[in-house]
Amino acid sequence: xxxxxxxxxxxxxxxxxxxxxxxxxxxxxxxxxxxxxxxxxxxxxxxxxxxxxxxxxxxxxxxxxxxxxxxxxxxxxxxxxxxxxxxxxxxxxxxxxxxxxxxxxxxxxxxxxxxxxxxxxxxxxxxxxxxxxxxxxxxxxxxxxxxxxxxxxxxxxxxxxxxxxxxxxxxxxxxxxxxxxxxxxxxxxxxxxxxxxxxxxxxxxxxxxxxxxxxxxxxxxxxxxxxxxxxxxxxxxxxxxxxxxxxxxxxxxxxxxxxxxxxxxxxxxxxxxxxxxxxxxxxxxxxxxxxxxxxxxxxxxxxx
Amino acid sequence: xxxxxxxxxxxxxxxxxxxxxxxxxxxxxxxxxxxxxxxxxxxxxxxxxxxxxxxxxxxxxxxxxxxxxxxxxxxxxxxxxxxxxxxxxxxxxxxxxxxxxxxxxxxxxxxxxxxxxxxxxxxxxxxxxxxxxxxxxxxxxxxxxxxxxxxxxxxxxxxxxxxxxxxxxxxxxxxxxxxxxxxxxxxxxxxxxxxxxxxxxxxxxxxxxxxxxxxxxxxxxxxxxx
Numbered sequence: 001x002x003x004x005x006x007x008x009x010x011x012x013x014x015x016x017x018x019x020x021x022x023x024x025x026x027x028x029x030x031x032x033x034x035x036x037x038x039x040x041x042x043x044x045x046x047x048x049x050x051x052x053x054x055x056x057x058x059x060x061x062x063x064x065x066x067x068x069x070x071x072x073x074x075x076x077x078x079x080x081x082x083x084x085x086x087x088x089x090x091x092x093x094x095x096x097x098x099x100x101x102x103x104x105x106x107x108x109x110x111x112x113x114x115x116x117x118x119x120x121x122x123x124x125x126x127x128x129x130x131x132x133x134x135x136x137x138x139x140x141x142x143x144x145x146x147x148x149x150x151x152x153x154x155x156x157x158x159x160x161x162x163x164x165x166x167x168x169x170x171x172x173x174x175x176x177x178x179x180x181x182x183x184x185x186x187x188x189x190x191x192x193x194x195x196x197x198x199x200x201x202x203x204x205x206x207x208x209x210x211x212x213x214x215x216x217x218x219x220x221x222x223x224x225x226x227x228x229x230x231x232x233x234x235x236x237x238x239x240x241x242x243x244x245x246x247x248x249x250x251x252x253x254x255x256x257x258x259x260x261x262x263x264x265x266x267x268x269x270x271x272x273x274x275x276x277x278x279x280x281x282x283x284x285x286x287x288x289x290x291x292x293x294x295x296x297x298x299x300x301x302x303x304x
Numbered sequence: 305x306x307x308x309x310x311x312x313x314x315x316x317x318x319x320x321x322x323x324x325x326x327x328x329x330x331x332x333x334x335x336x337x338x339x340x341x342x343x344x345x346x347x348x349x350x351x352x353x354x355x356x357x358x359x360x361x362x363x364x365x366x367x368x369x370x371x372x373x374x375x376x377x378x379x380x381x382x383x384x385x386x387x388x389x390x391x392x393x394x395x396x397x398x399x400x401x402x403x404x405x406x407x408x409x410x411x412x413x414x415x416x417x418x419x420x421x422x423x424x425x426x427x428x429x430x431x432x433x434x435x436x437x438x439x440x441x442x443x444x445x446x447x448x449x450x451x452x453x454x455x456x457x458x459x460x461x462x463x464x465x466x467x468x469x470x471x472x473x474x475x476x477x478x479x480x481x482x483x484x485x486x487x488x489x490x491x492x493x494x495x496x497x498x499x500x501x502x503x504x505x506x507x508x509x510x511x512x513x514x515x516x517x518x519x520x521x522x523x524x525x526x527x528x529x530x
Contacts, residue, residue, distance in 0.1 A: 021468075072418060179373060186377050187378055244472075244500075
């Protein structure tokens, strides 16, 4: 199979999948349960989520391993099963993806702060390397280091992934609007800071995820694009800011709302568009339709 | 004399913990909040004056700059560390009853959520404003909150959530706590929550940032002069 970066640099737009956490909850995962343990205890339910995104038209399928680093698993007494649970996560998504879709192993933040000396850089690097290697062993083509806010942690994760696997490495950080055309993570990192540090570390794709909905994302993409004219960009937005209605958390952005923002994202410089919290296969299906139409227009020379 | 308390406020504002600390670089080698607080006590300043005109003044500035996106979590953590370190010198006076705290504040991240950076920041800011903070940590079940409130009548409670998937657990906790303690004041905070959610689940105050939590607690704390 081709590489993600080969496809996007050839001008082809791709679709990534949507949320896992909210989908697992809908499948019965309870608050306080470890989502990654489901790779061992409920593999069929996890497989069904992966398959639903394949069916919806996503080219890149993530894995149920966002909180699968040993620090987060330790909270559930599962640190010893880090390798097993990550490998299983990748195997399940590989199963759903077959040979013509990419599997992106999900790597989330450690939950530890380097600045407060809760963890050493070496400890963090080793934990990310352990997770990355296990995801590759389970069949991941790529690794997506996501929802990062601390640049040093993101950098360690990118290095751990690049130096210990043959996977393509994608990295997204979560920015909030901090002024006119100004975006920062909670740790004070701007899109330009991210590009400078992670680009140097050899990351293959950069981007942004989670956040305050897809409408905010074009501005962030423009900032990334300004800092690097070429780097492939991935965007995975939430389905808006969640509201609470009648005892349920509801994400306001419909598939139509999200799909209507895709062209602006692509114009701003995005190559891969998917979803984050609150999105489901319905959102991805509509996004995929827009992406497909842009790809067709590109082929026909009718797109910019 | 006032100058000494301003030194403490300044060190807290810029995260200068003690003389040995390398942060911030432009204050290298200078005394930090730690040393200035000791000096202030030796010179006869009351613990309450040091708290009010040193710690709280410094933390207020930090909170305002954070709310205005002029500084971010790392700077705030350093300020909180400076404050916490200096606070150790005042602790004996609070323990002996010679100086009074504003009250007790119980804080924790709700069940199912393992994120605590925001909760820790809020807790440190509130402690810096003269509250006894009981930090229950992360993934805190409702019963644990209830038990703690029973042990500390008159306390206020802060609930934090980062995940959109744990907002419902926050609602459940608020519901259960309000049923058992109708007068209890509950603050909520965290990335996915907002004022509308706060009203919807029956909590008392949505803190968009630690500073607004501090302001709200100031308004509701009674019997605390100065």
